[in-house]
Amino acid sequence: MTSEFLIKDIRTRAVLVPLRRPVIAGIGRFELWPLVLVDLETTNGIIGHSYVAPYRAAAVPTVVAAIRDLSDMLKGRSAVPFDAFESAAKALNVVGSAGMSMIATSAVDIAIWDALAKAANQPLAxxxxxxxxxxxxxxxxxxxxxxxxxxxxxxxxxxxxxxxxxxxxxxxxxxxxxxxxxxxxxxxxxxxxxxxxxxxxxxxxxxxxxxxxxxxxxxxxxxxxxxxxxxxxxxxxxxxxxxxxxxxxxxxxxxxxxxxxxxxxxxxxxxxxxxxxxxxxxxxxxxxxxxxxxxxxxxxxxxxxxxxxxxxxxxxxxxxxxxxxxxxxxxxxxxxxxxxxCAPQRPGIGISWNEKAVGKYAVKV
CATH class of the missing domain: 3.20.20.120 (Enolase-like C-terminal domain)
Structure with missing residues (x-):
């Protein structure tokens, strides 16, 4: 990957969306589902999307904070997923390599892959x-x-x-x-x-x-x-x-x-x-x-x-x-x-946000 394809910014938003059928199991009951949305922008104007769902709405601020921590570290670096993955693992292992650290790393990793596939004008598969x-x-x-x-x-x-x-x-x-x-x-x-x-x-x-x-x-x-x-x-x-x-x-x-x-x-x-x-x-x-x-x-x-x-x-x-x-x-x-x-023929993962709905279900973090 050339030095021109760099990570410019990583933005996060959170939403709490309704489930059509409540989740009822030994892990609890959920009628609303929290999602953390990630938009990773590269220096050539491509935006990679991803989301993670940390189950509990109370966990969202911690997930967002961890992703923002990674954002501060990765800005200006090449959008290379394996390198970013290893850098994130080394940066966050002092607070544990599992849990929130891995969730944040995963969210960023997916967005990078989405951006790379979009840059190649190919579906991820x-x-x-x-x-x-x-x-x-x-x-x-x-x-x-x-x-x-x-x-x-x-x-x-x-x-x-x-x-x-x-x-x-x-x-x-x-x-x-x-x-x-x-x-x-x-x-x-x-x-x-x-x-x-x-x-x-x-x-x-x-x-x-x-x-x-x-x-x-x-x-x-x-x-x-x-x-x-x-x-x-x-x-x-x-x-x-x-x-x-x-x-x-x-x-x-x-x-x-x-x-x-x-x-x-x-x-x-x-x-x-x-x-x-x-x-x-x-x-x-x-x-x-x-x-x-x-x-x-x-x-x-x-x-x-x-x-x-x-x-x-x-x-x-x-x-x-x-x-x-x-x-x-x-x-x-x-x-x-x-x-x-079947995954769509669109470049990358193929997901984009319904901004009106994101605004409707947005929660502050």
Whole structure:
């Protein structure tokens, strides 16, 4: 990259957007979704966009502060993602390499890659050496832990939203009968041909997880996601050896090293990466190489607009998790069709802000 392509400025804004369906799980209840928007301007006038979603609105000021810290450091430097990634890691490791440090690094990294692909006048997938093609997807926009009586109708609505034949249900209720009732309600609503993934959101202890997963092993489920605390690597390895239904986890891994530690320990059968935590595009590419080396299929967690590109350059690409949570502030949101999502032909990631909506949902930081 020539010295002319430098980082001129990195600007941040925050919004709090409404969710069409509240998120209700062991991690809490969310009816509003916080997003931190990043606009990285280069000296040749190109602006790279990215966003991160730190779950809790109270965390937004800390994320913004960390990104502004990186901005002060990176202004005037070449817009080279690998160099910027390493510089950010070294600058922030004194306060920890995970958590807010990695979230801020990821936000900047994604924006740099967006700017680079725009400079090349190519969609990100093409810029990375891949092609744009539909990616098979599952609908993750609902089926949270709420009243069983509403699940069948909600499952039918989710199926129709984009022709989905795969969707995700959240489990981890106090009693097995309630988890079974939820599964049965989905089957009654959309039939037994629908592939159903279930996510426990780390709700169980190891002993209870072994019991619960054994009890649900004959339910024909696609995977068990995060039954226990994500950092209990030894527990996952024990559980993986005892169940027939494949285990899925990875959304809480901070950086490729966490990813490697879990996969090399035999802790999972499937893996997923969250762009906010794995290290943006740079972190994803490194994690994808680890997944390929270990033969583990990898899916994304959230961020479908960016993941639709990255899964096209991932050797063991598996599923795209479809959510529309950022749609309220996007100018041209993605639209799933027949259970597939395709990244747009536009240069870069292909996202731009609906400025009127950004103004409507803006929060001060």
């Amino acid at each position: 093409n810029f990375l050496g891949g092609t744009l093609a539909p990616v098979r997807s599952y609908n993750s926009n609902g089926l949270w832990r709420h009243q069983v009586s509403t699940l069948a109708a909600e499952a039918r609505a989710l199926q129709q939203e984009g022709g989905f034949s795969v969707m995700k249900l959240r489990l981890g209720n106090e009693h097995l009968k309630d988890d079974v009732a939820a599964i049965n309600a989905i089957r009654e609503g959309v039939g037994s041909e629908i592939d159903l993934m279930v996510d426990f959101n780390q709700a169980l202890g190891l002993g209870d997880a072994i019991r619960r997963c054994h009890e649900l092993d004959d339910a024909g489920l696609y995977w068990f996601e995060e039954p226990i605390a994500y950092d209990n690597t030894r527990g996952y390895a024990q559980l993986a050896a005892k169940v027939r239904t494949p285990l899925q986890m990875g959304e809480n891994f901070y950086g490729p090293r966490d990813f490697f530690a879990s996969l090399s320990a035999g802790a999972v059968h499937y893996a997923m990466a969250d762009l906010m935590r794995i290290g943006g595009v740079t972190g994803w590419l490194r994690a994808a190489s680890i997944a390929a080396a270990t033969g583990i299929q990898i899916s994304n967690h959230l961020y479908p607009e960016i993941s639709a590109h990255l899964l096209r350059v991932t050797p063991t690409a598996h599923w795209l998790e479809w959510v529309d949570w950022a749609n309220p502030i996007l100018e041209e949101p993605l639209q799933p069709r027949q259970g597939y999502v």
